[in-house]
Amino acid sequence: MNIDLTDKIALVTGASRGIGRATAIRFADAGADVIVNYVTSRNAAEEVADEIVRLGRRAWIVKADVSEKEDVEMMFEFIRNEIGRLNILVSNAATGGFRPLLAATNKNFDAAFHTNVLALMYLVQSAMPLLENKPTRGKIITISSHGAIAGLPMYGLVGASKAALESLVRHFTLEIGDKGVNINVVRAGLVATDSSRRLPNAEKLFKDQIIFTQVGERILLPEDVANTILFLASPLSDMIQGETITIDGGAAIRGA
Template sequence: MIDLQGKVALVTGGSRGIGRAIAQRLAGRGAEVVINYVRHRTNASEVVAEIVNKGGRCQAIRANLADEDSLAAMFDEIRSQYSRLDIIVSNAASGVLRPVMELKSRHWDWAVNINARALMLITQQAAAMMERGGRIIAVSSIGAVRAIPNYTVVGASKGALESLVRHLAVELGPRGITVNTISAGVVETDALKKFPNRDEILASARARTPLGRLTTPEDVADLTLFLCSDLAAMIHGQAVVVDGGYAIYG
């Protein structure tokens, strides 16, 4: 059984969907969890309450990860309470879902700053708090390597995120810190409700997934837990796919 007792984890975007499931899974195995949120205060409070009511330890810190000063302030608060960070899960994501010809430069900047640049800034802040055996995990999507209608800036930013993970892996590997990407298939979360072609995406994903169902936030959380464990000590610089076989259709 994977035991995370004594470890401290930061999960960005931890108030809903995949981030919420990850926070709950890590806390359920003994980790003390800090969740980051920016808009959904009520959801974040619910996650904290759920974890604490089950005997876990969790707190929520508000920070806009697209803003460097806000991100730095979050780490000032973390450092005031903890001497170390063992696990970082960069899950927060955002972006405008529009055809290419309708996009503005600000849409590009927003998606890249939240979905890719934030991991660089988080790593710069957190690296001094991490010891050998530390884990950095970035949550990506199949849209990083496959064209999806209306997903242009998000997909491009996720591609940048996956490239950044490989470079971080080279730099941090000698310090005993592993860095990996989780590439999730189609997951039915609140974020998917923003897709104009949501129903079509869900129907197609179900039909094209050999295991016959969509990926759930809990599936992603299970893979996260594994990558946080000693069992994954030699998995490094990889994009590990969890999608029920959806991607093998090409």
């Protein structure tokens, strides 16, 4: 069965770059119309929207800082008024802020947790009236990383925020699962994007990934992660609920 998202409307947060961009384009390729959210990169968001239109689908561009409740509410006001429905929400946007925990401030902590955790709460609360109790199940997907379960240098705040995110998803399941909505996490390995290139020691980390990956000498691409998100956005995954699926080419098995 091919994955066909024809007639579906998907919102992808942080769709201007990296994994969000690849997901928005993959969705359009599968037939969905896509709302491209961004916060600073207007030109990049426009390029993604152009690509979606080239694929024959509709695209809307919405600027909103997902860590701000008012911004999220305004984005959903736009969706309700201009589009009128939503089938898929991908809460992808996150912030890095790589630093030692011993030097972290309250402000650093708040930034990581507001963008990486609290945003999901705002987004799900706003999206539920549009997603719930429809003929096909609504789908919510968010993105975590190995830092949720491992200790990685300079990654304490982000890792802790991802652990909280995964827990939030499991607990949301209890409240939204019976309302016709699936919520799941994609836990991605290291992908070459703007944020991961800023990781301390990035070059070595990418080299190690090739060694640890158990699928031959192949790196993980944003498009690989997008394919897993696509599966979780489709009816093929209707019985996957509150789960965290790892996509890393088997790297975690080797402790990477």
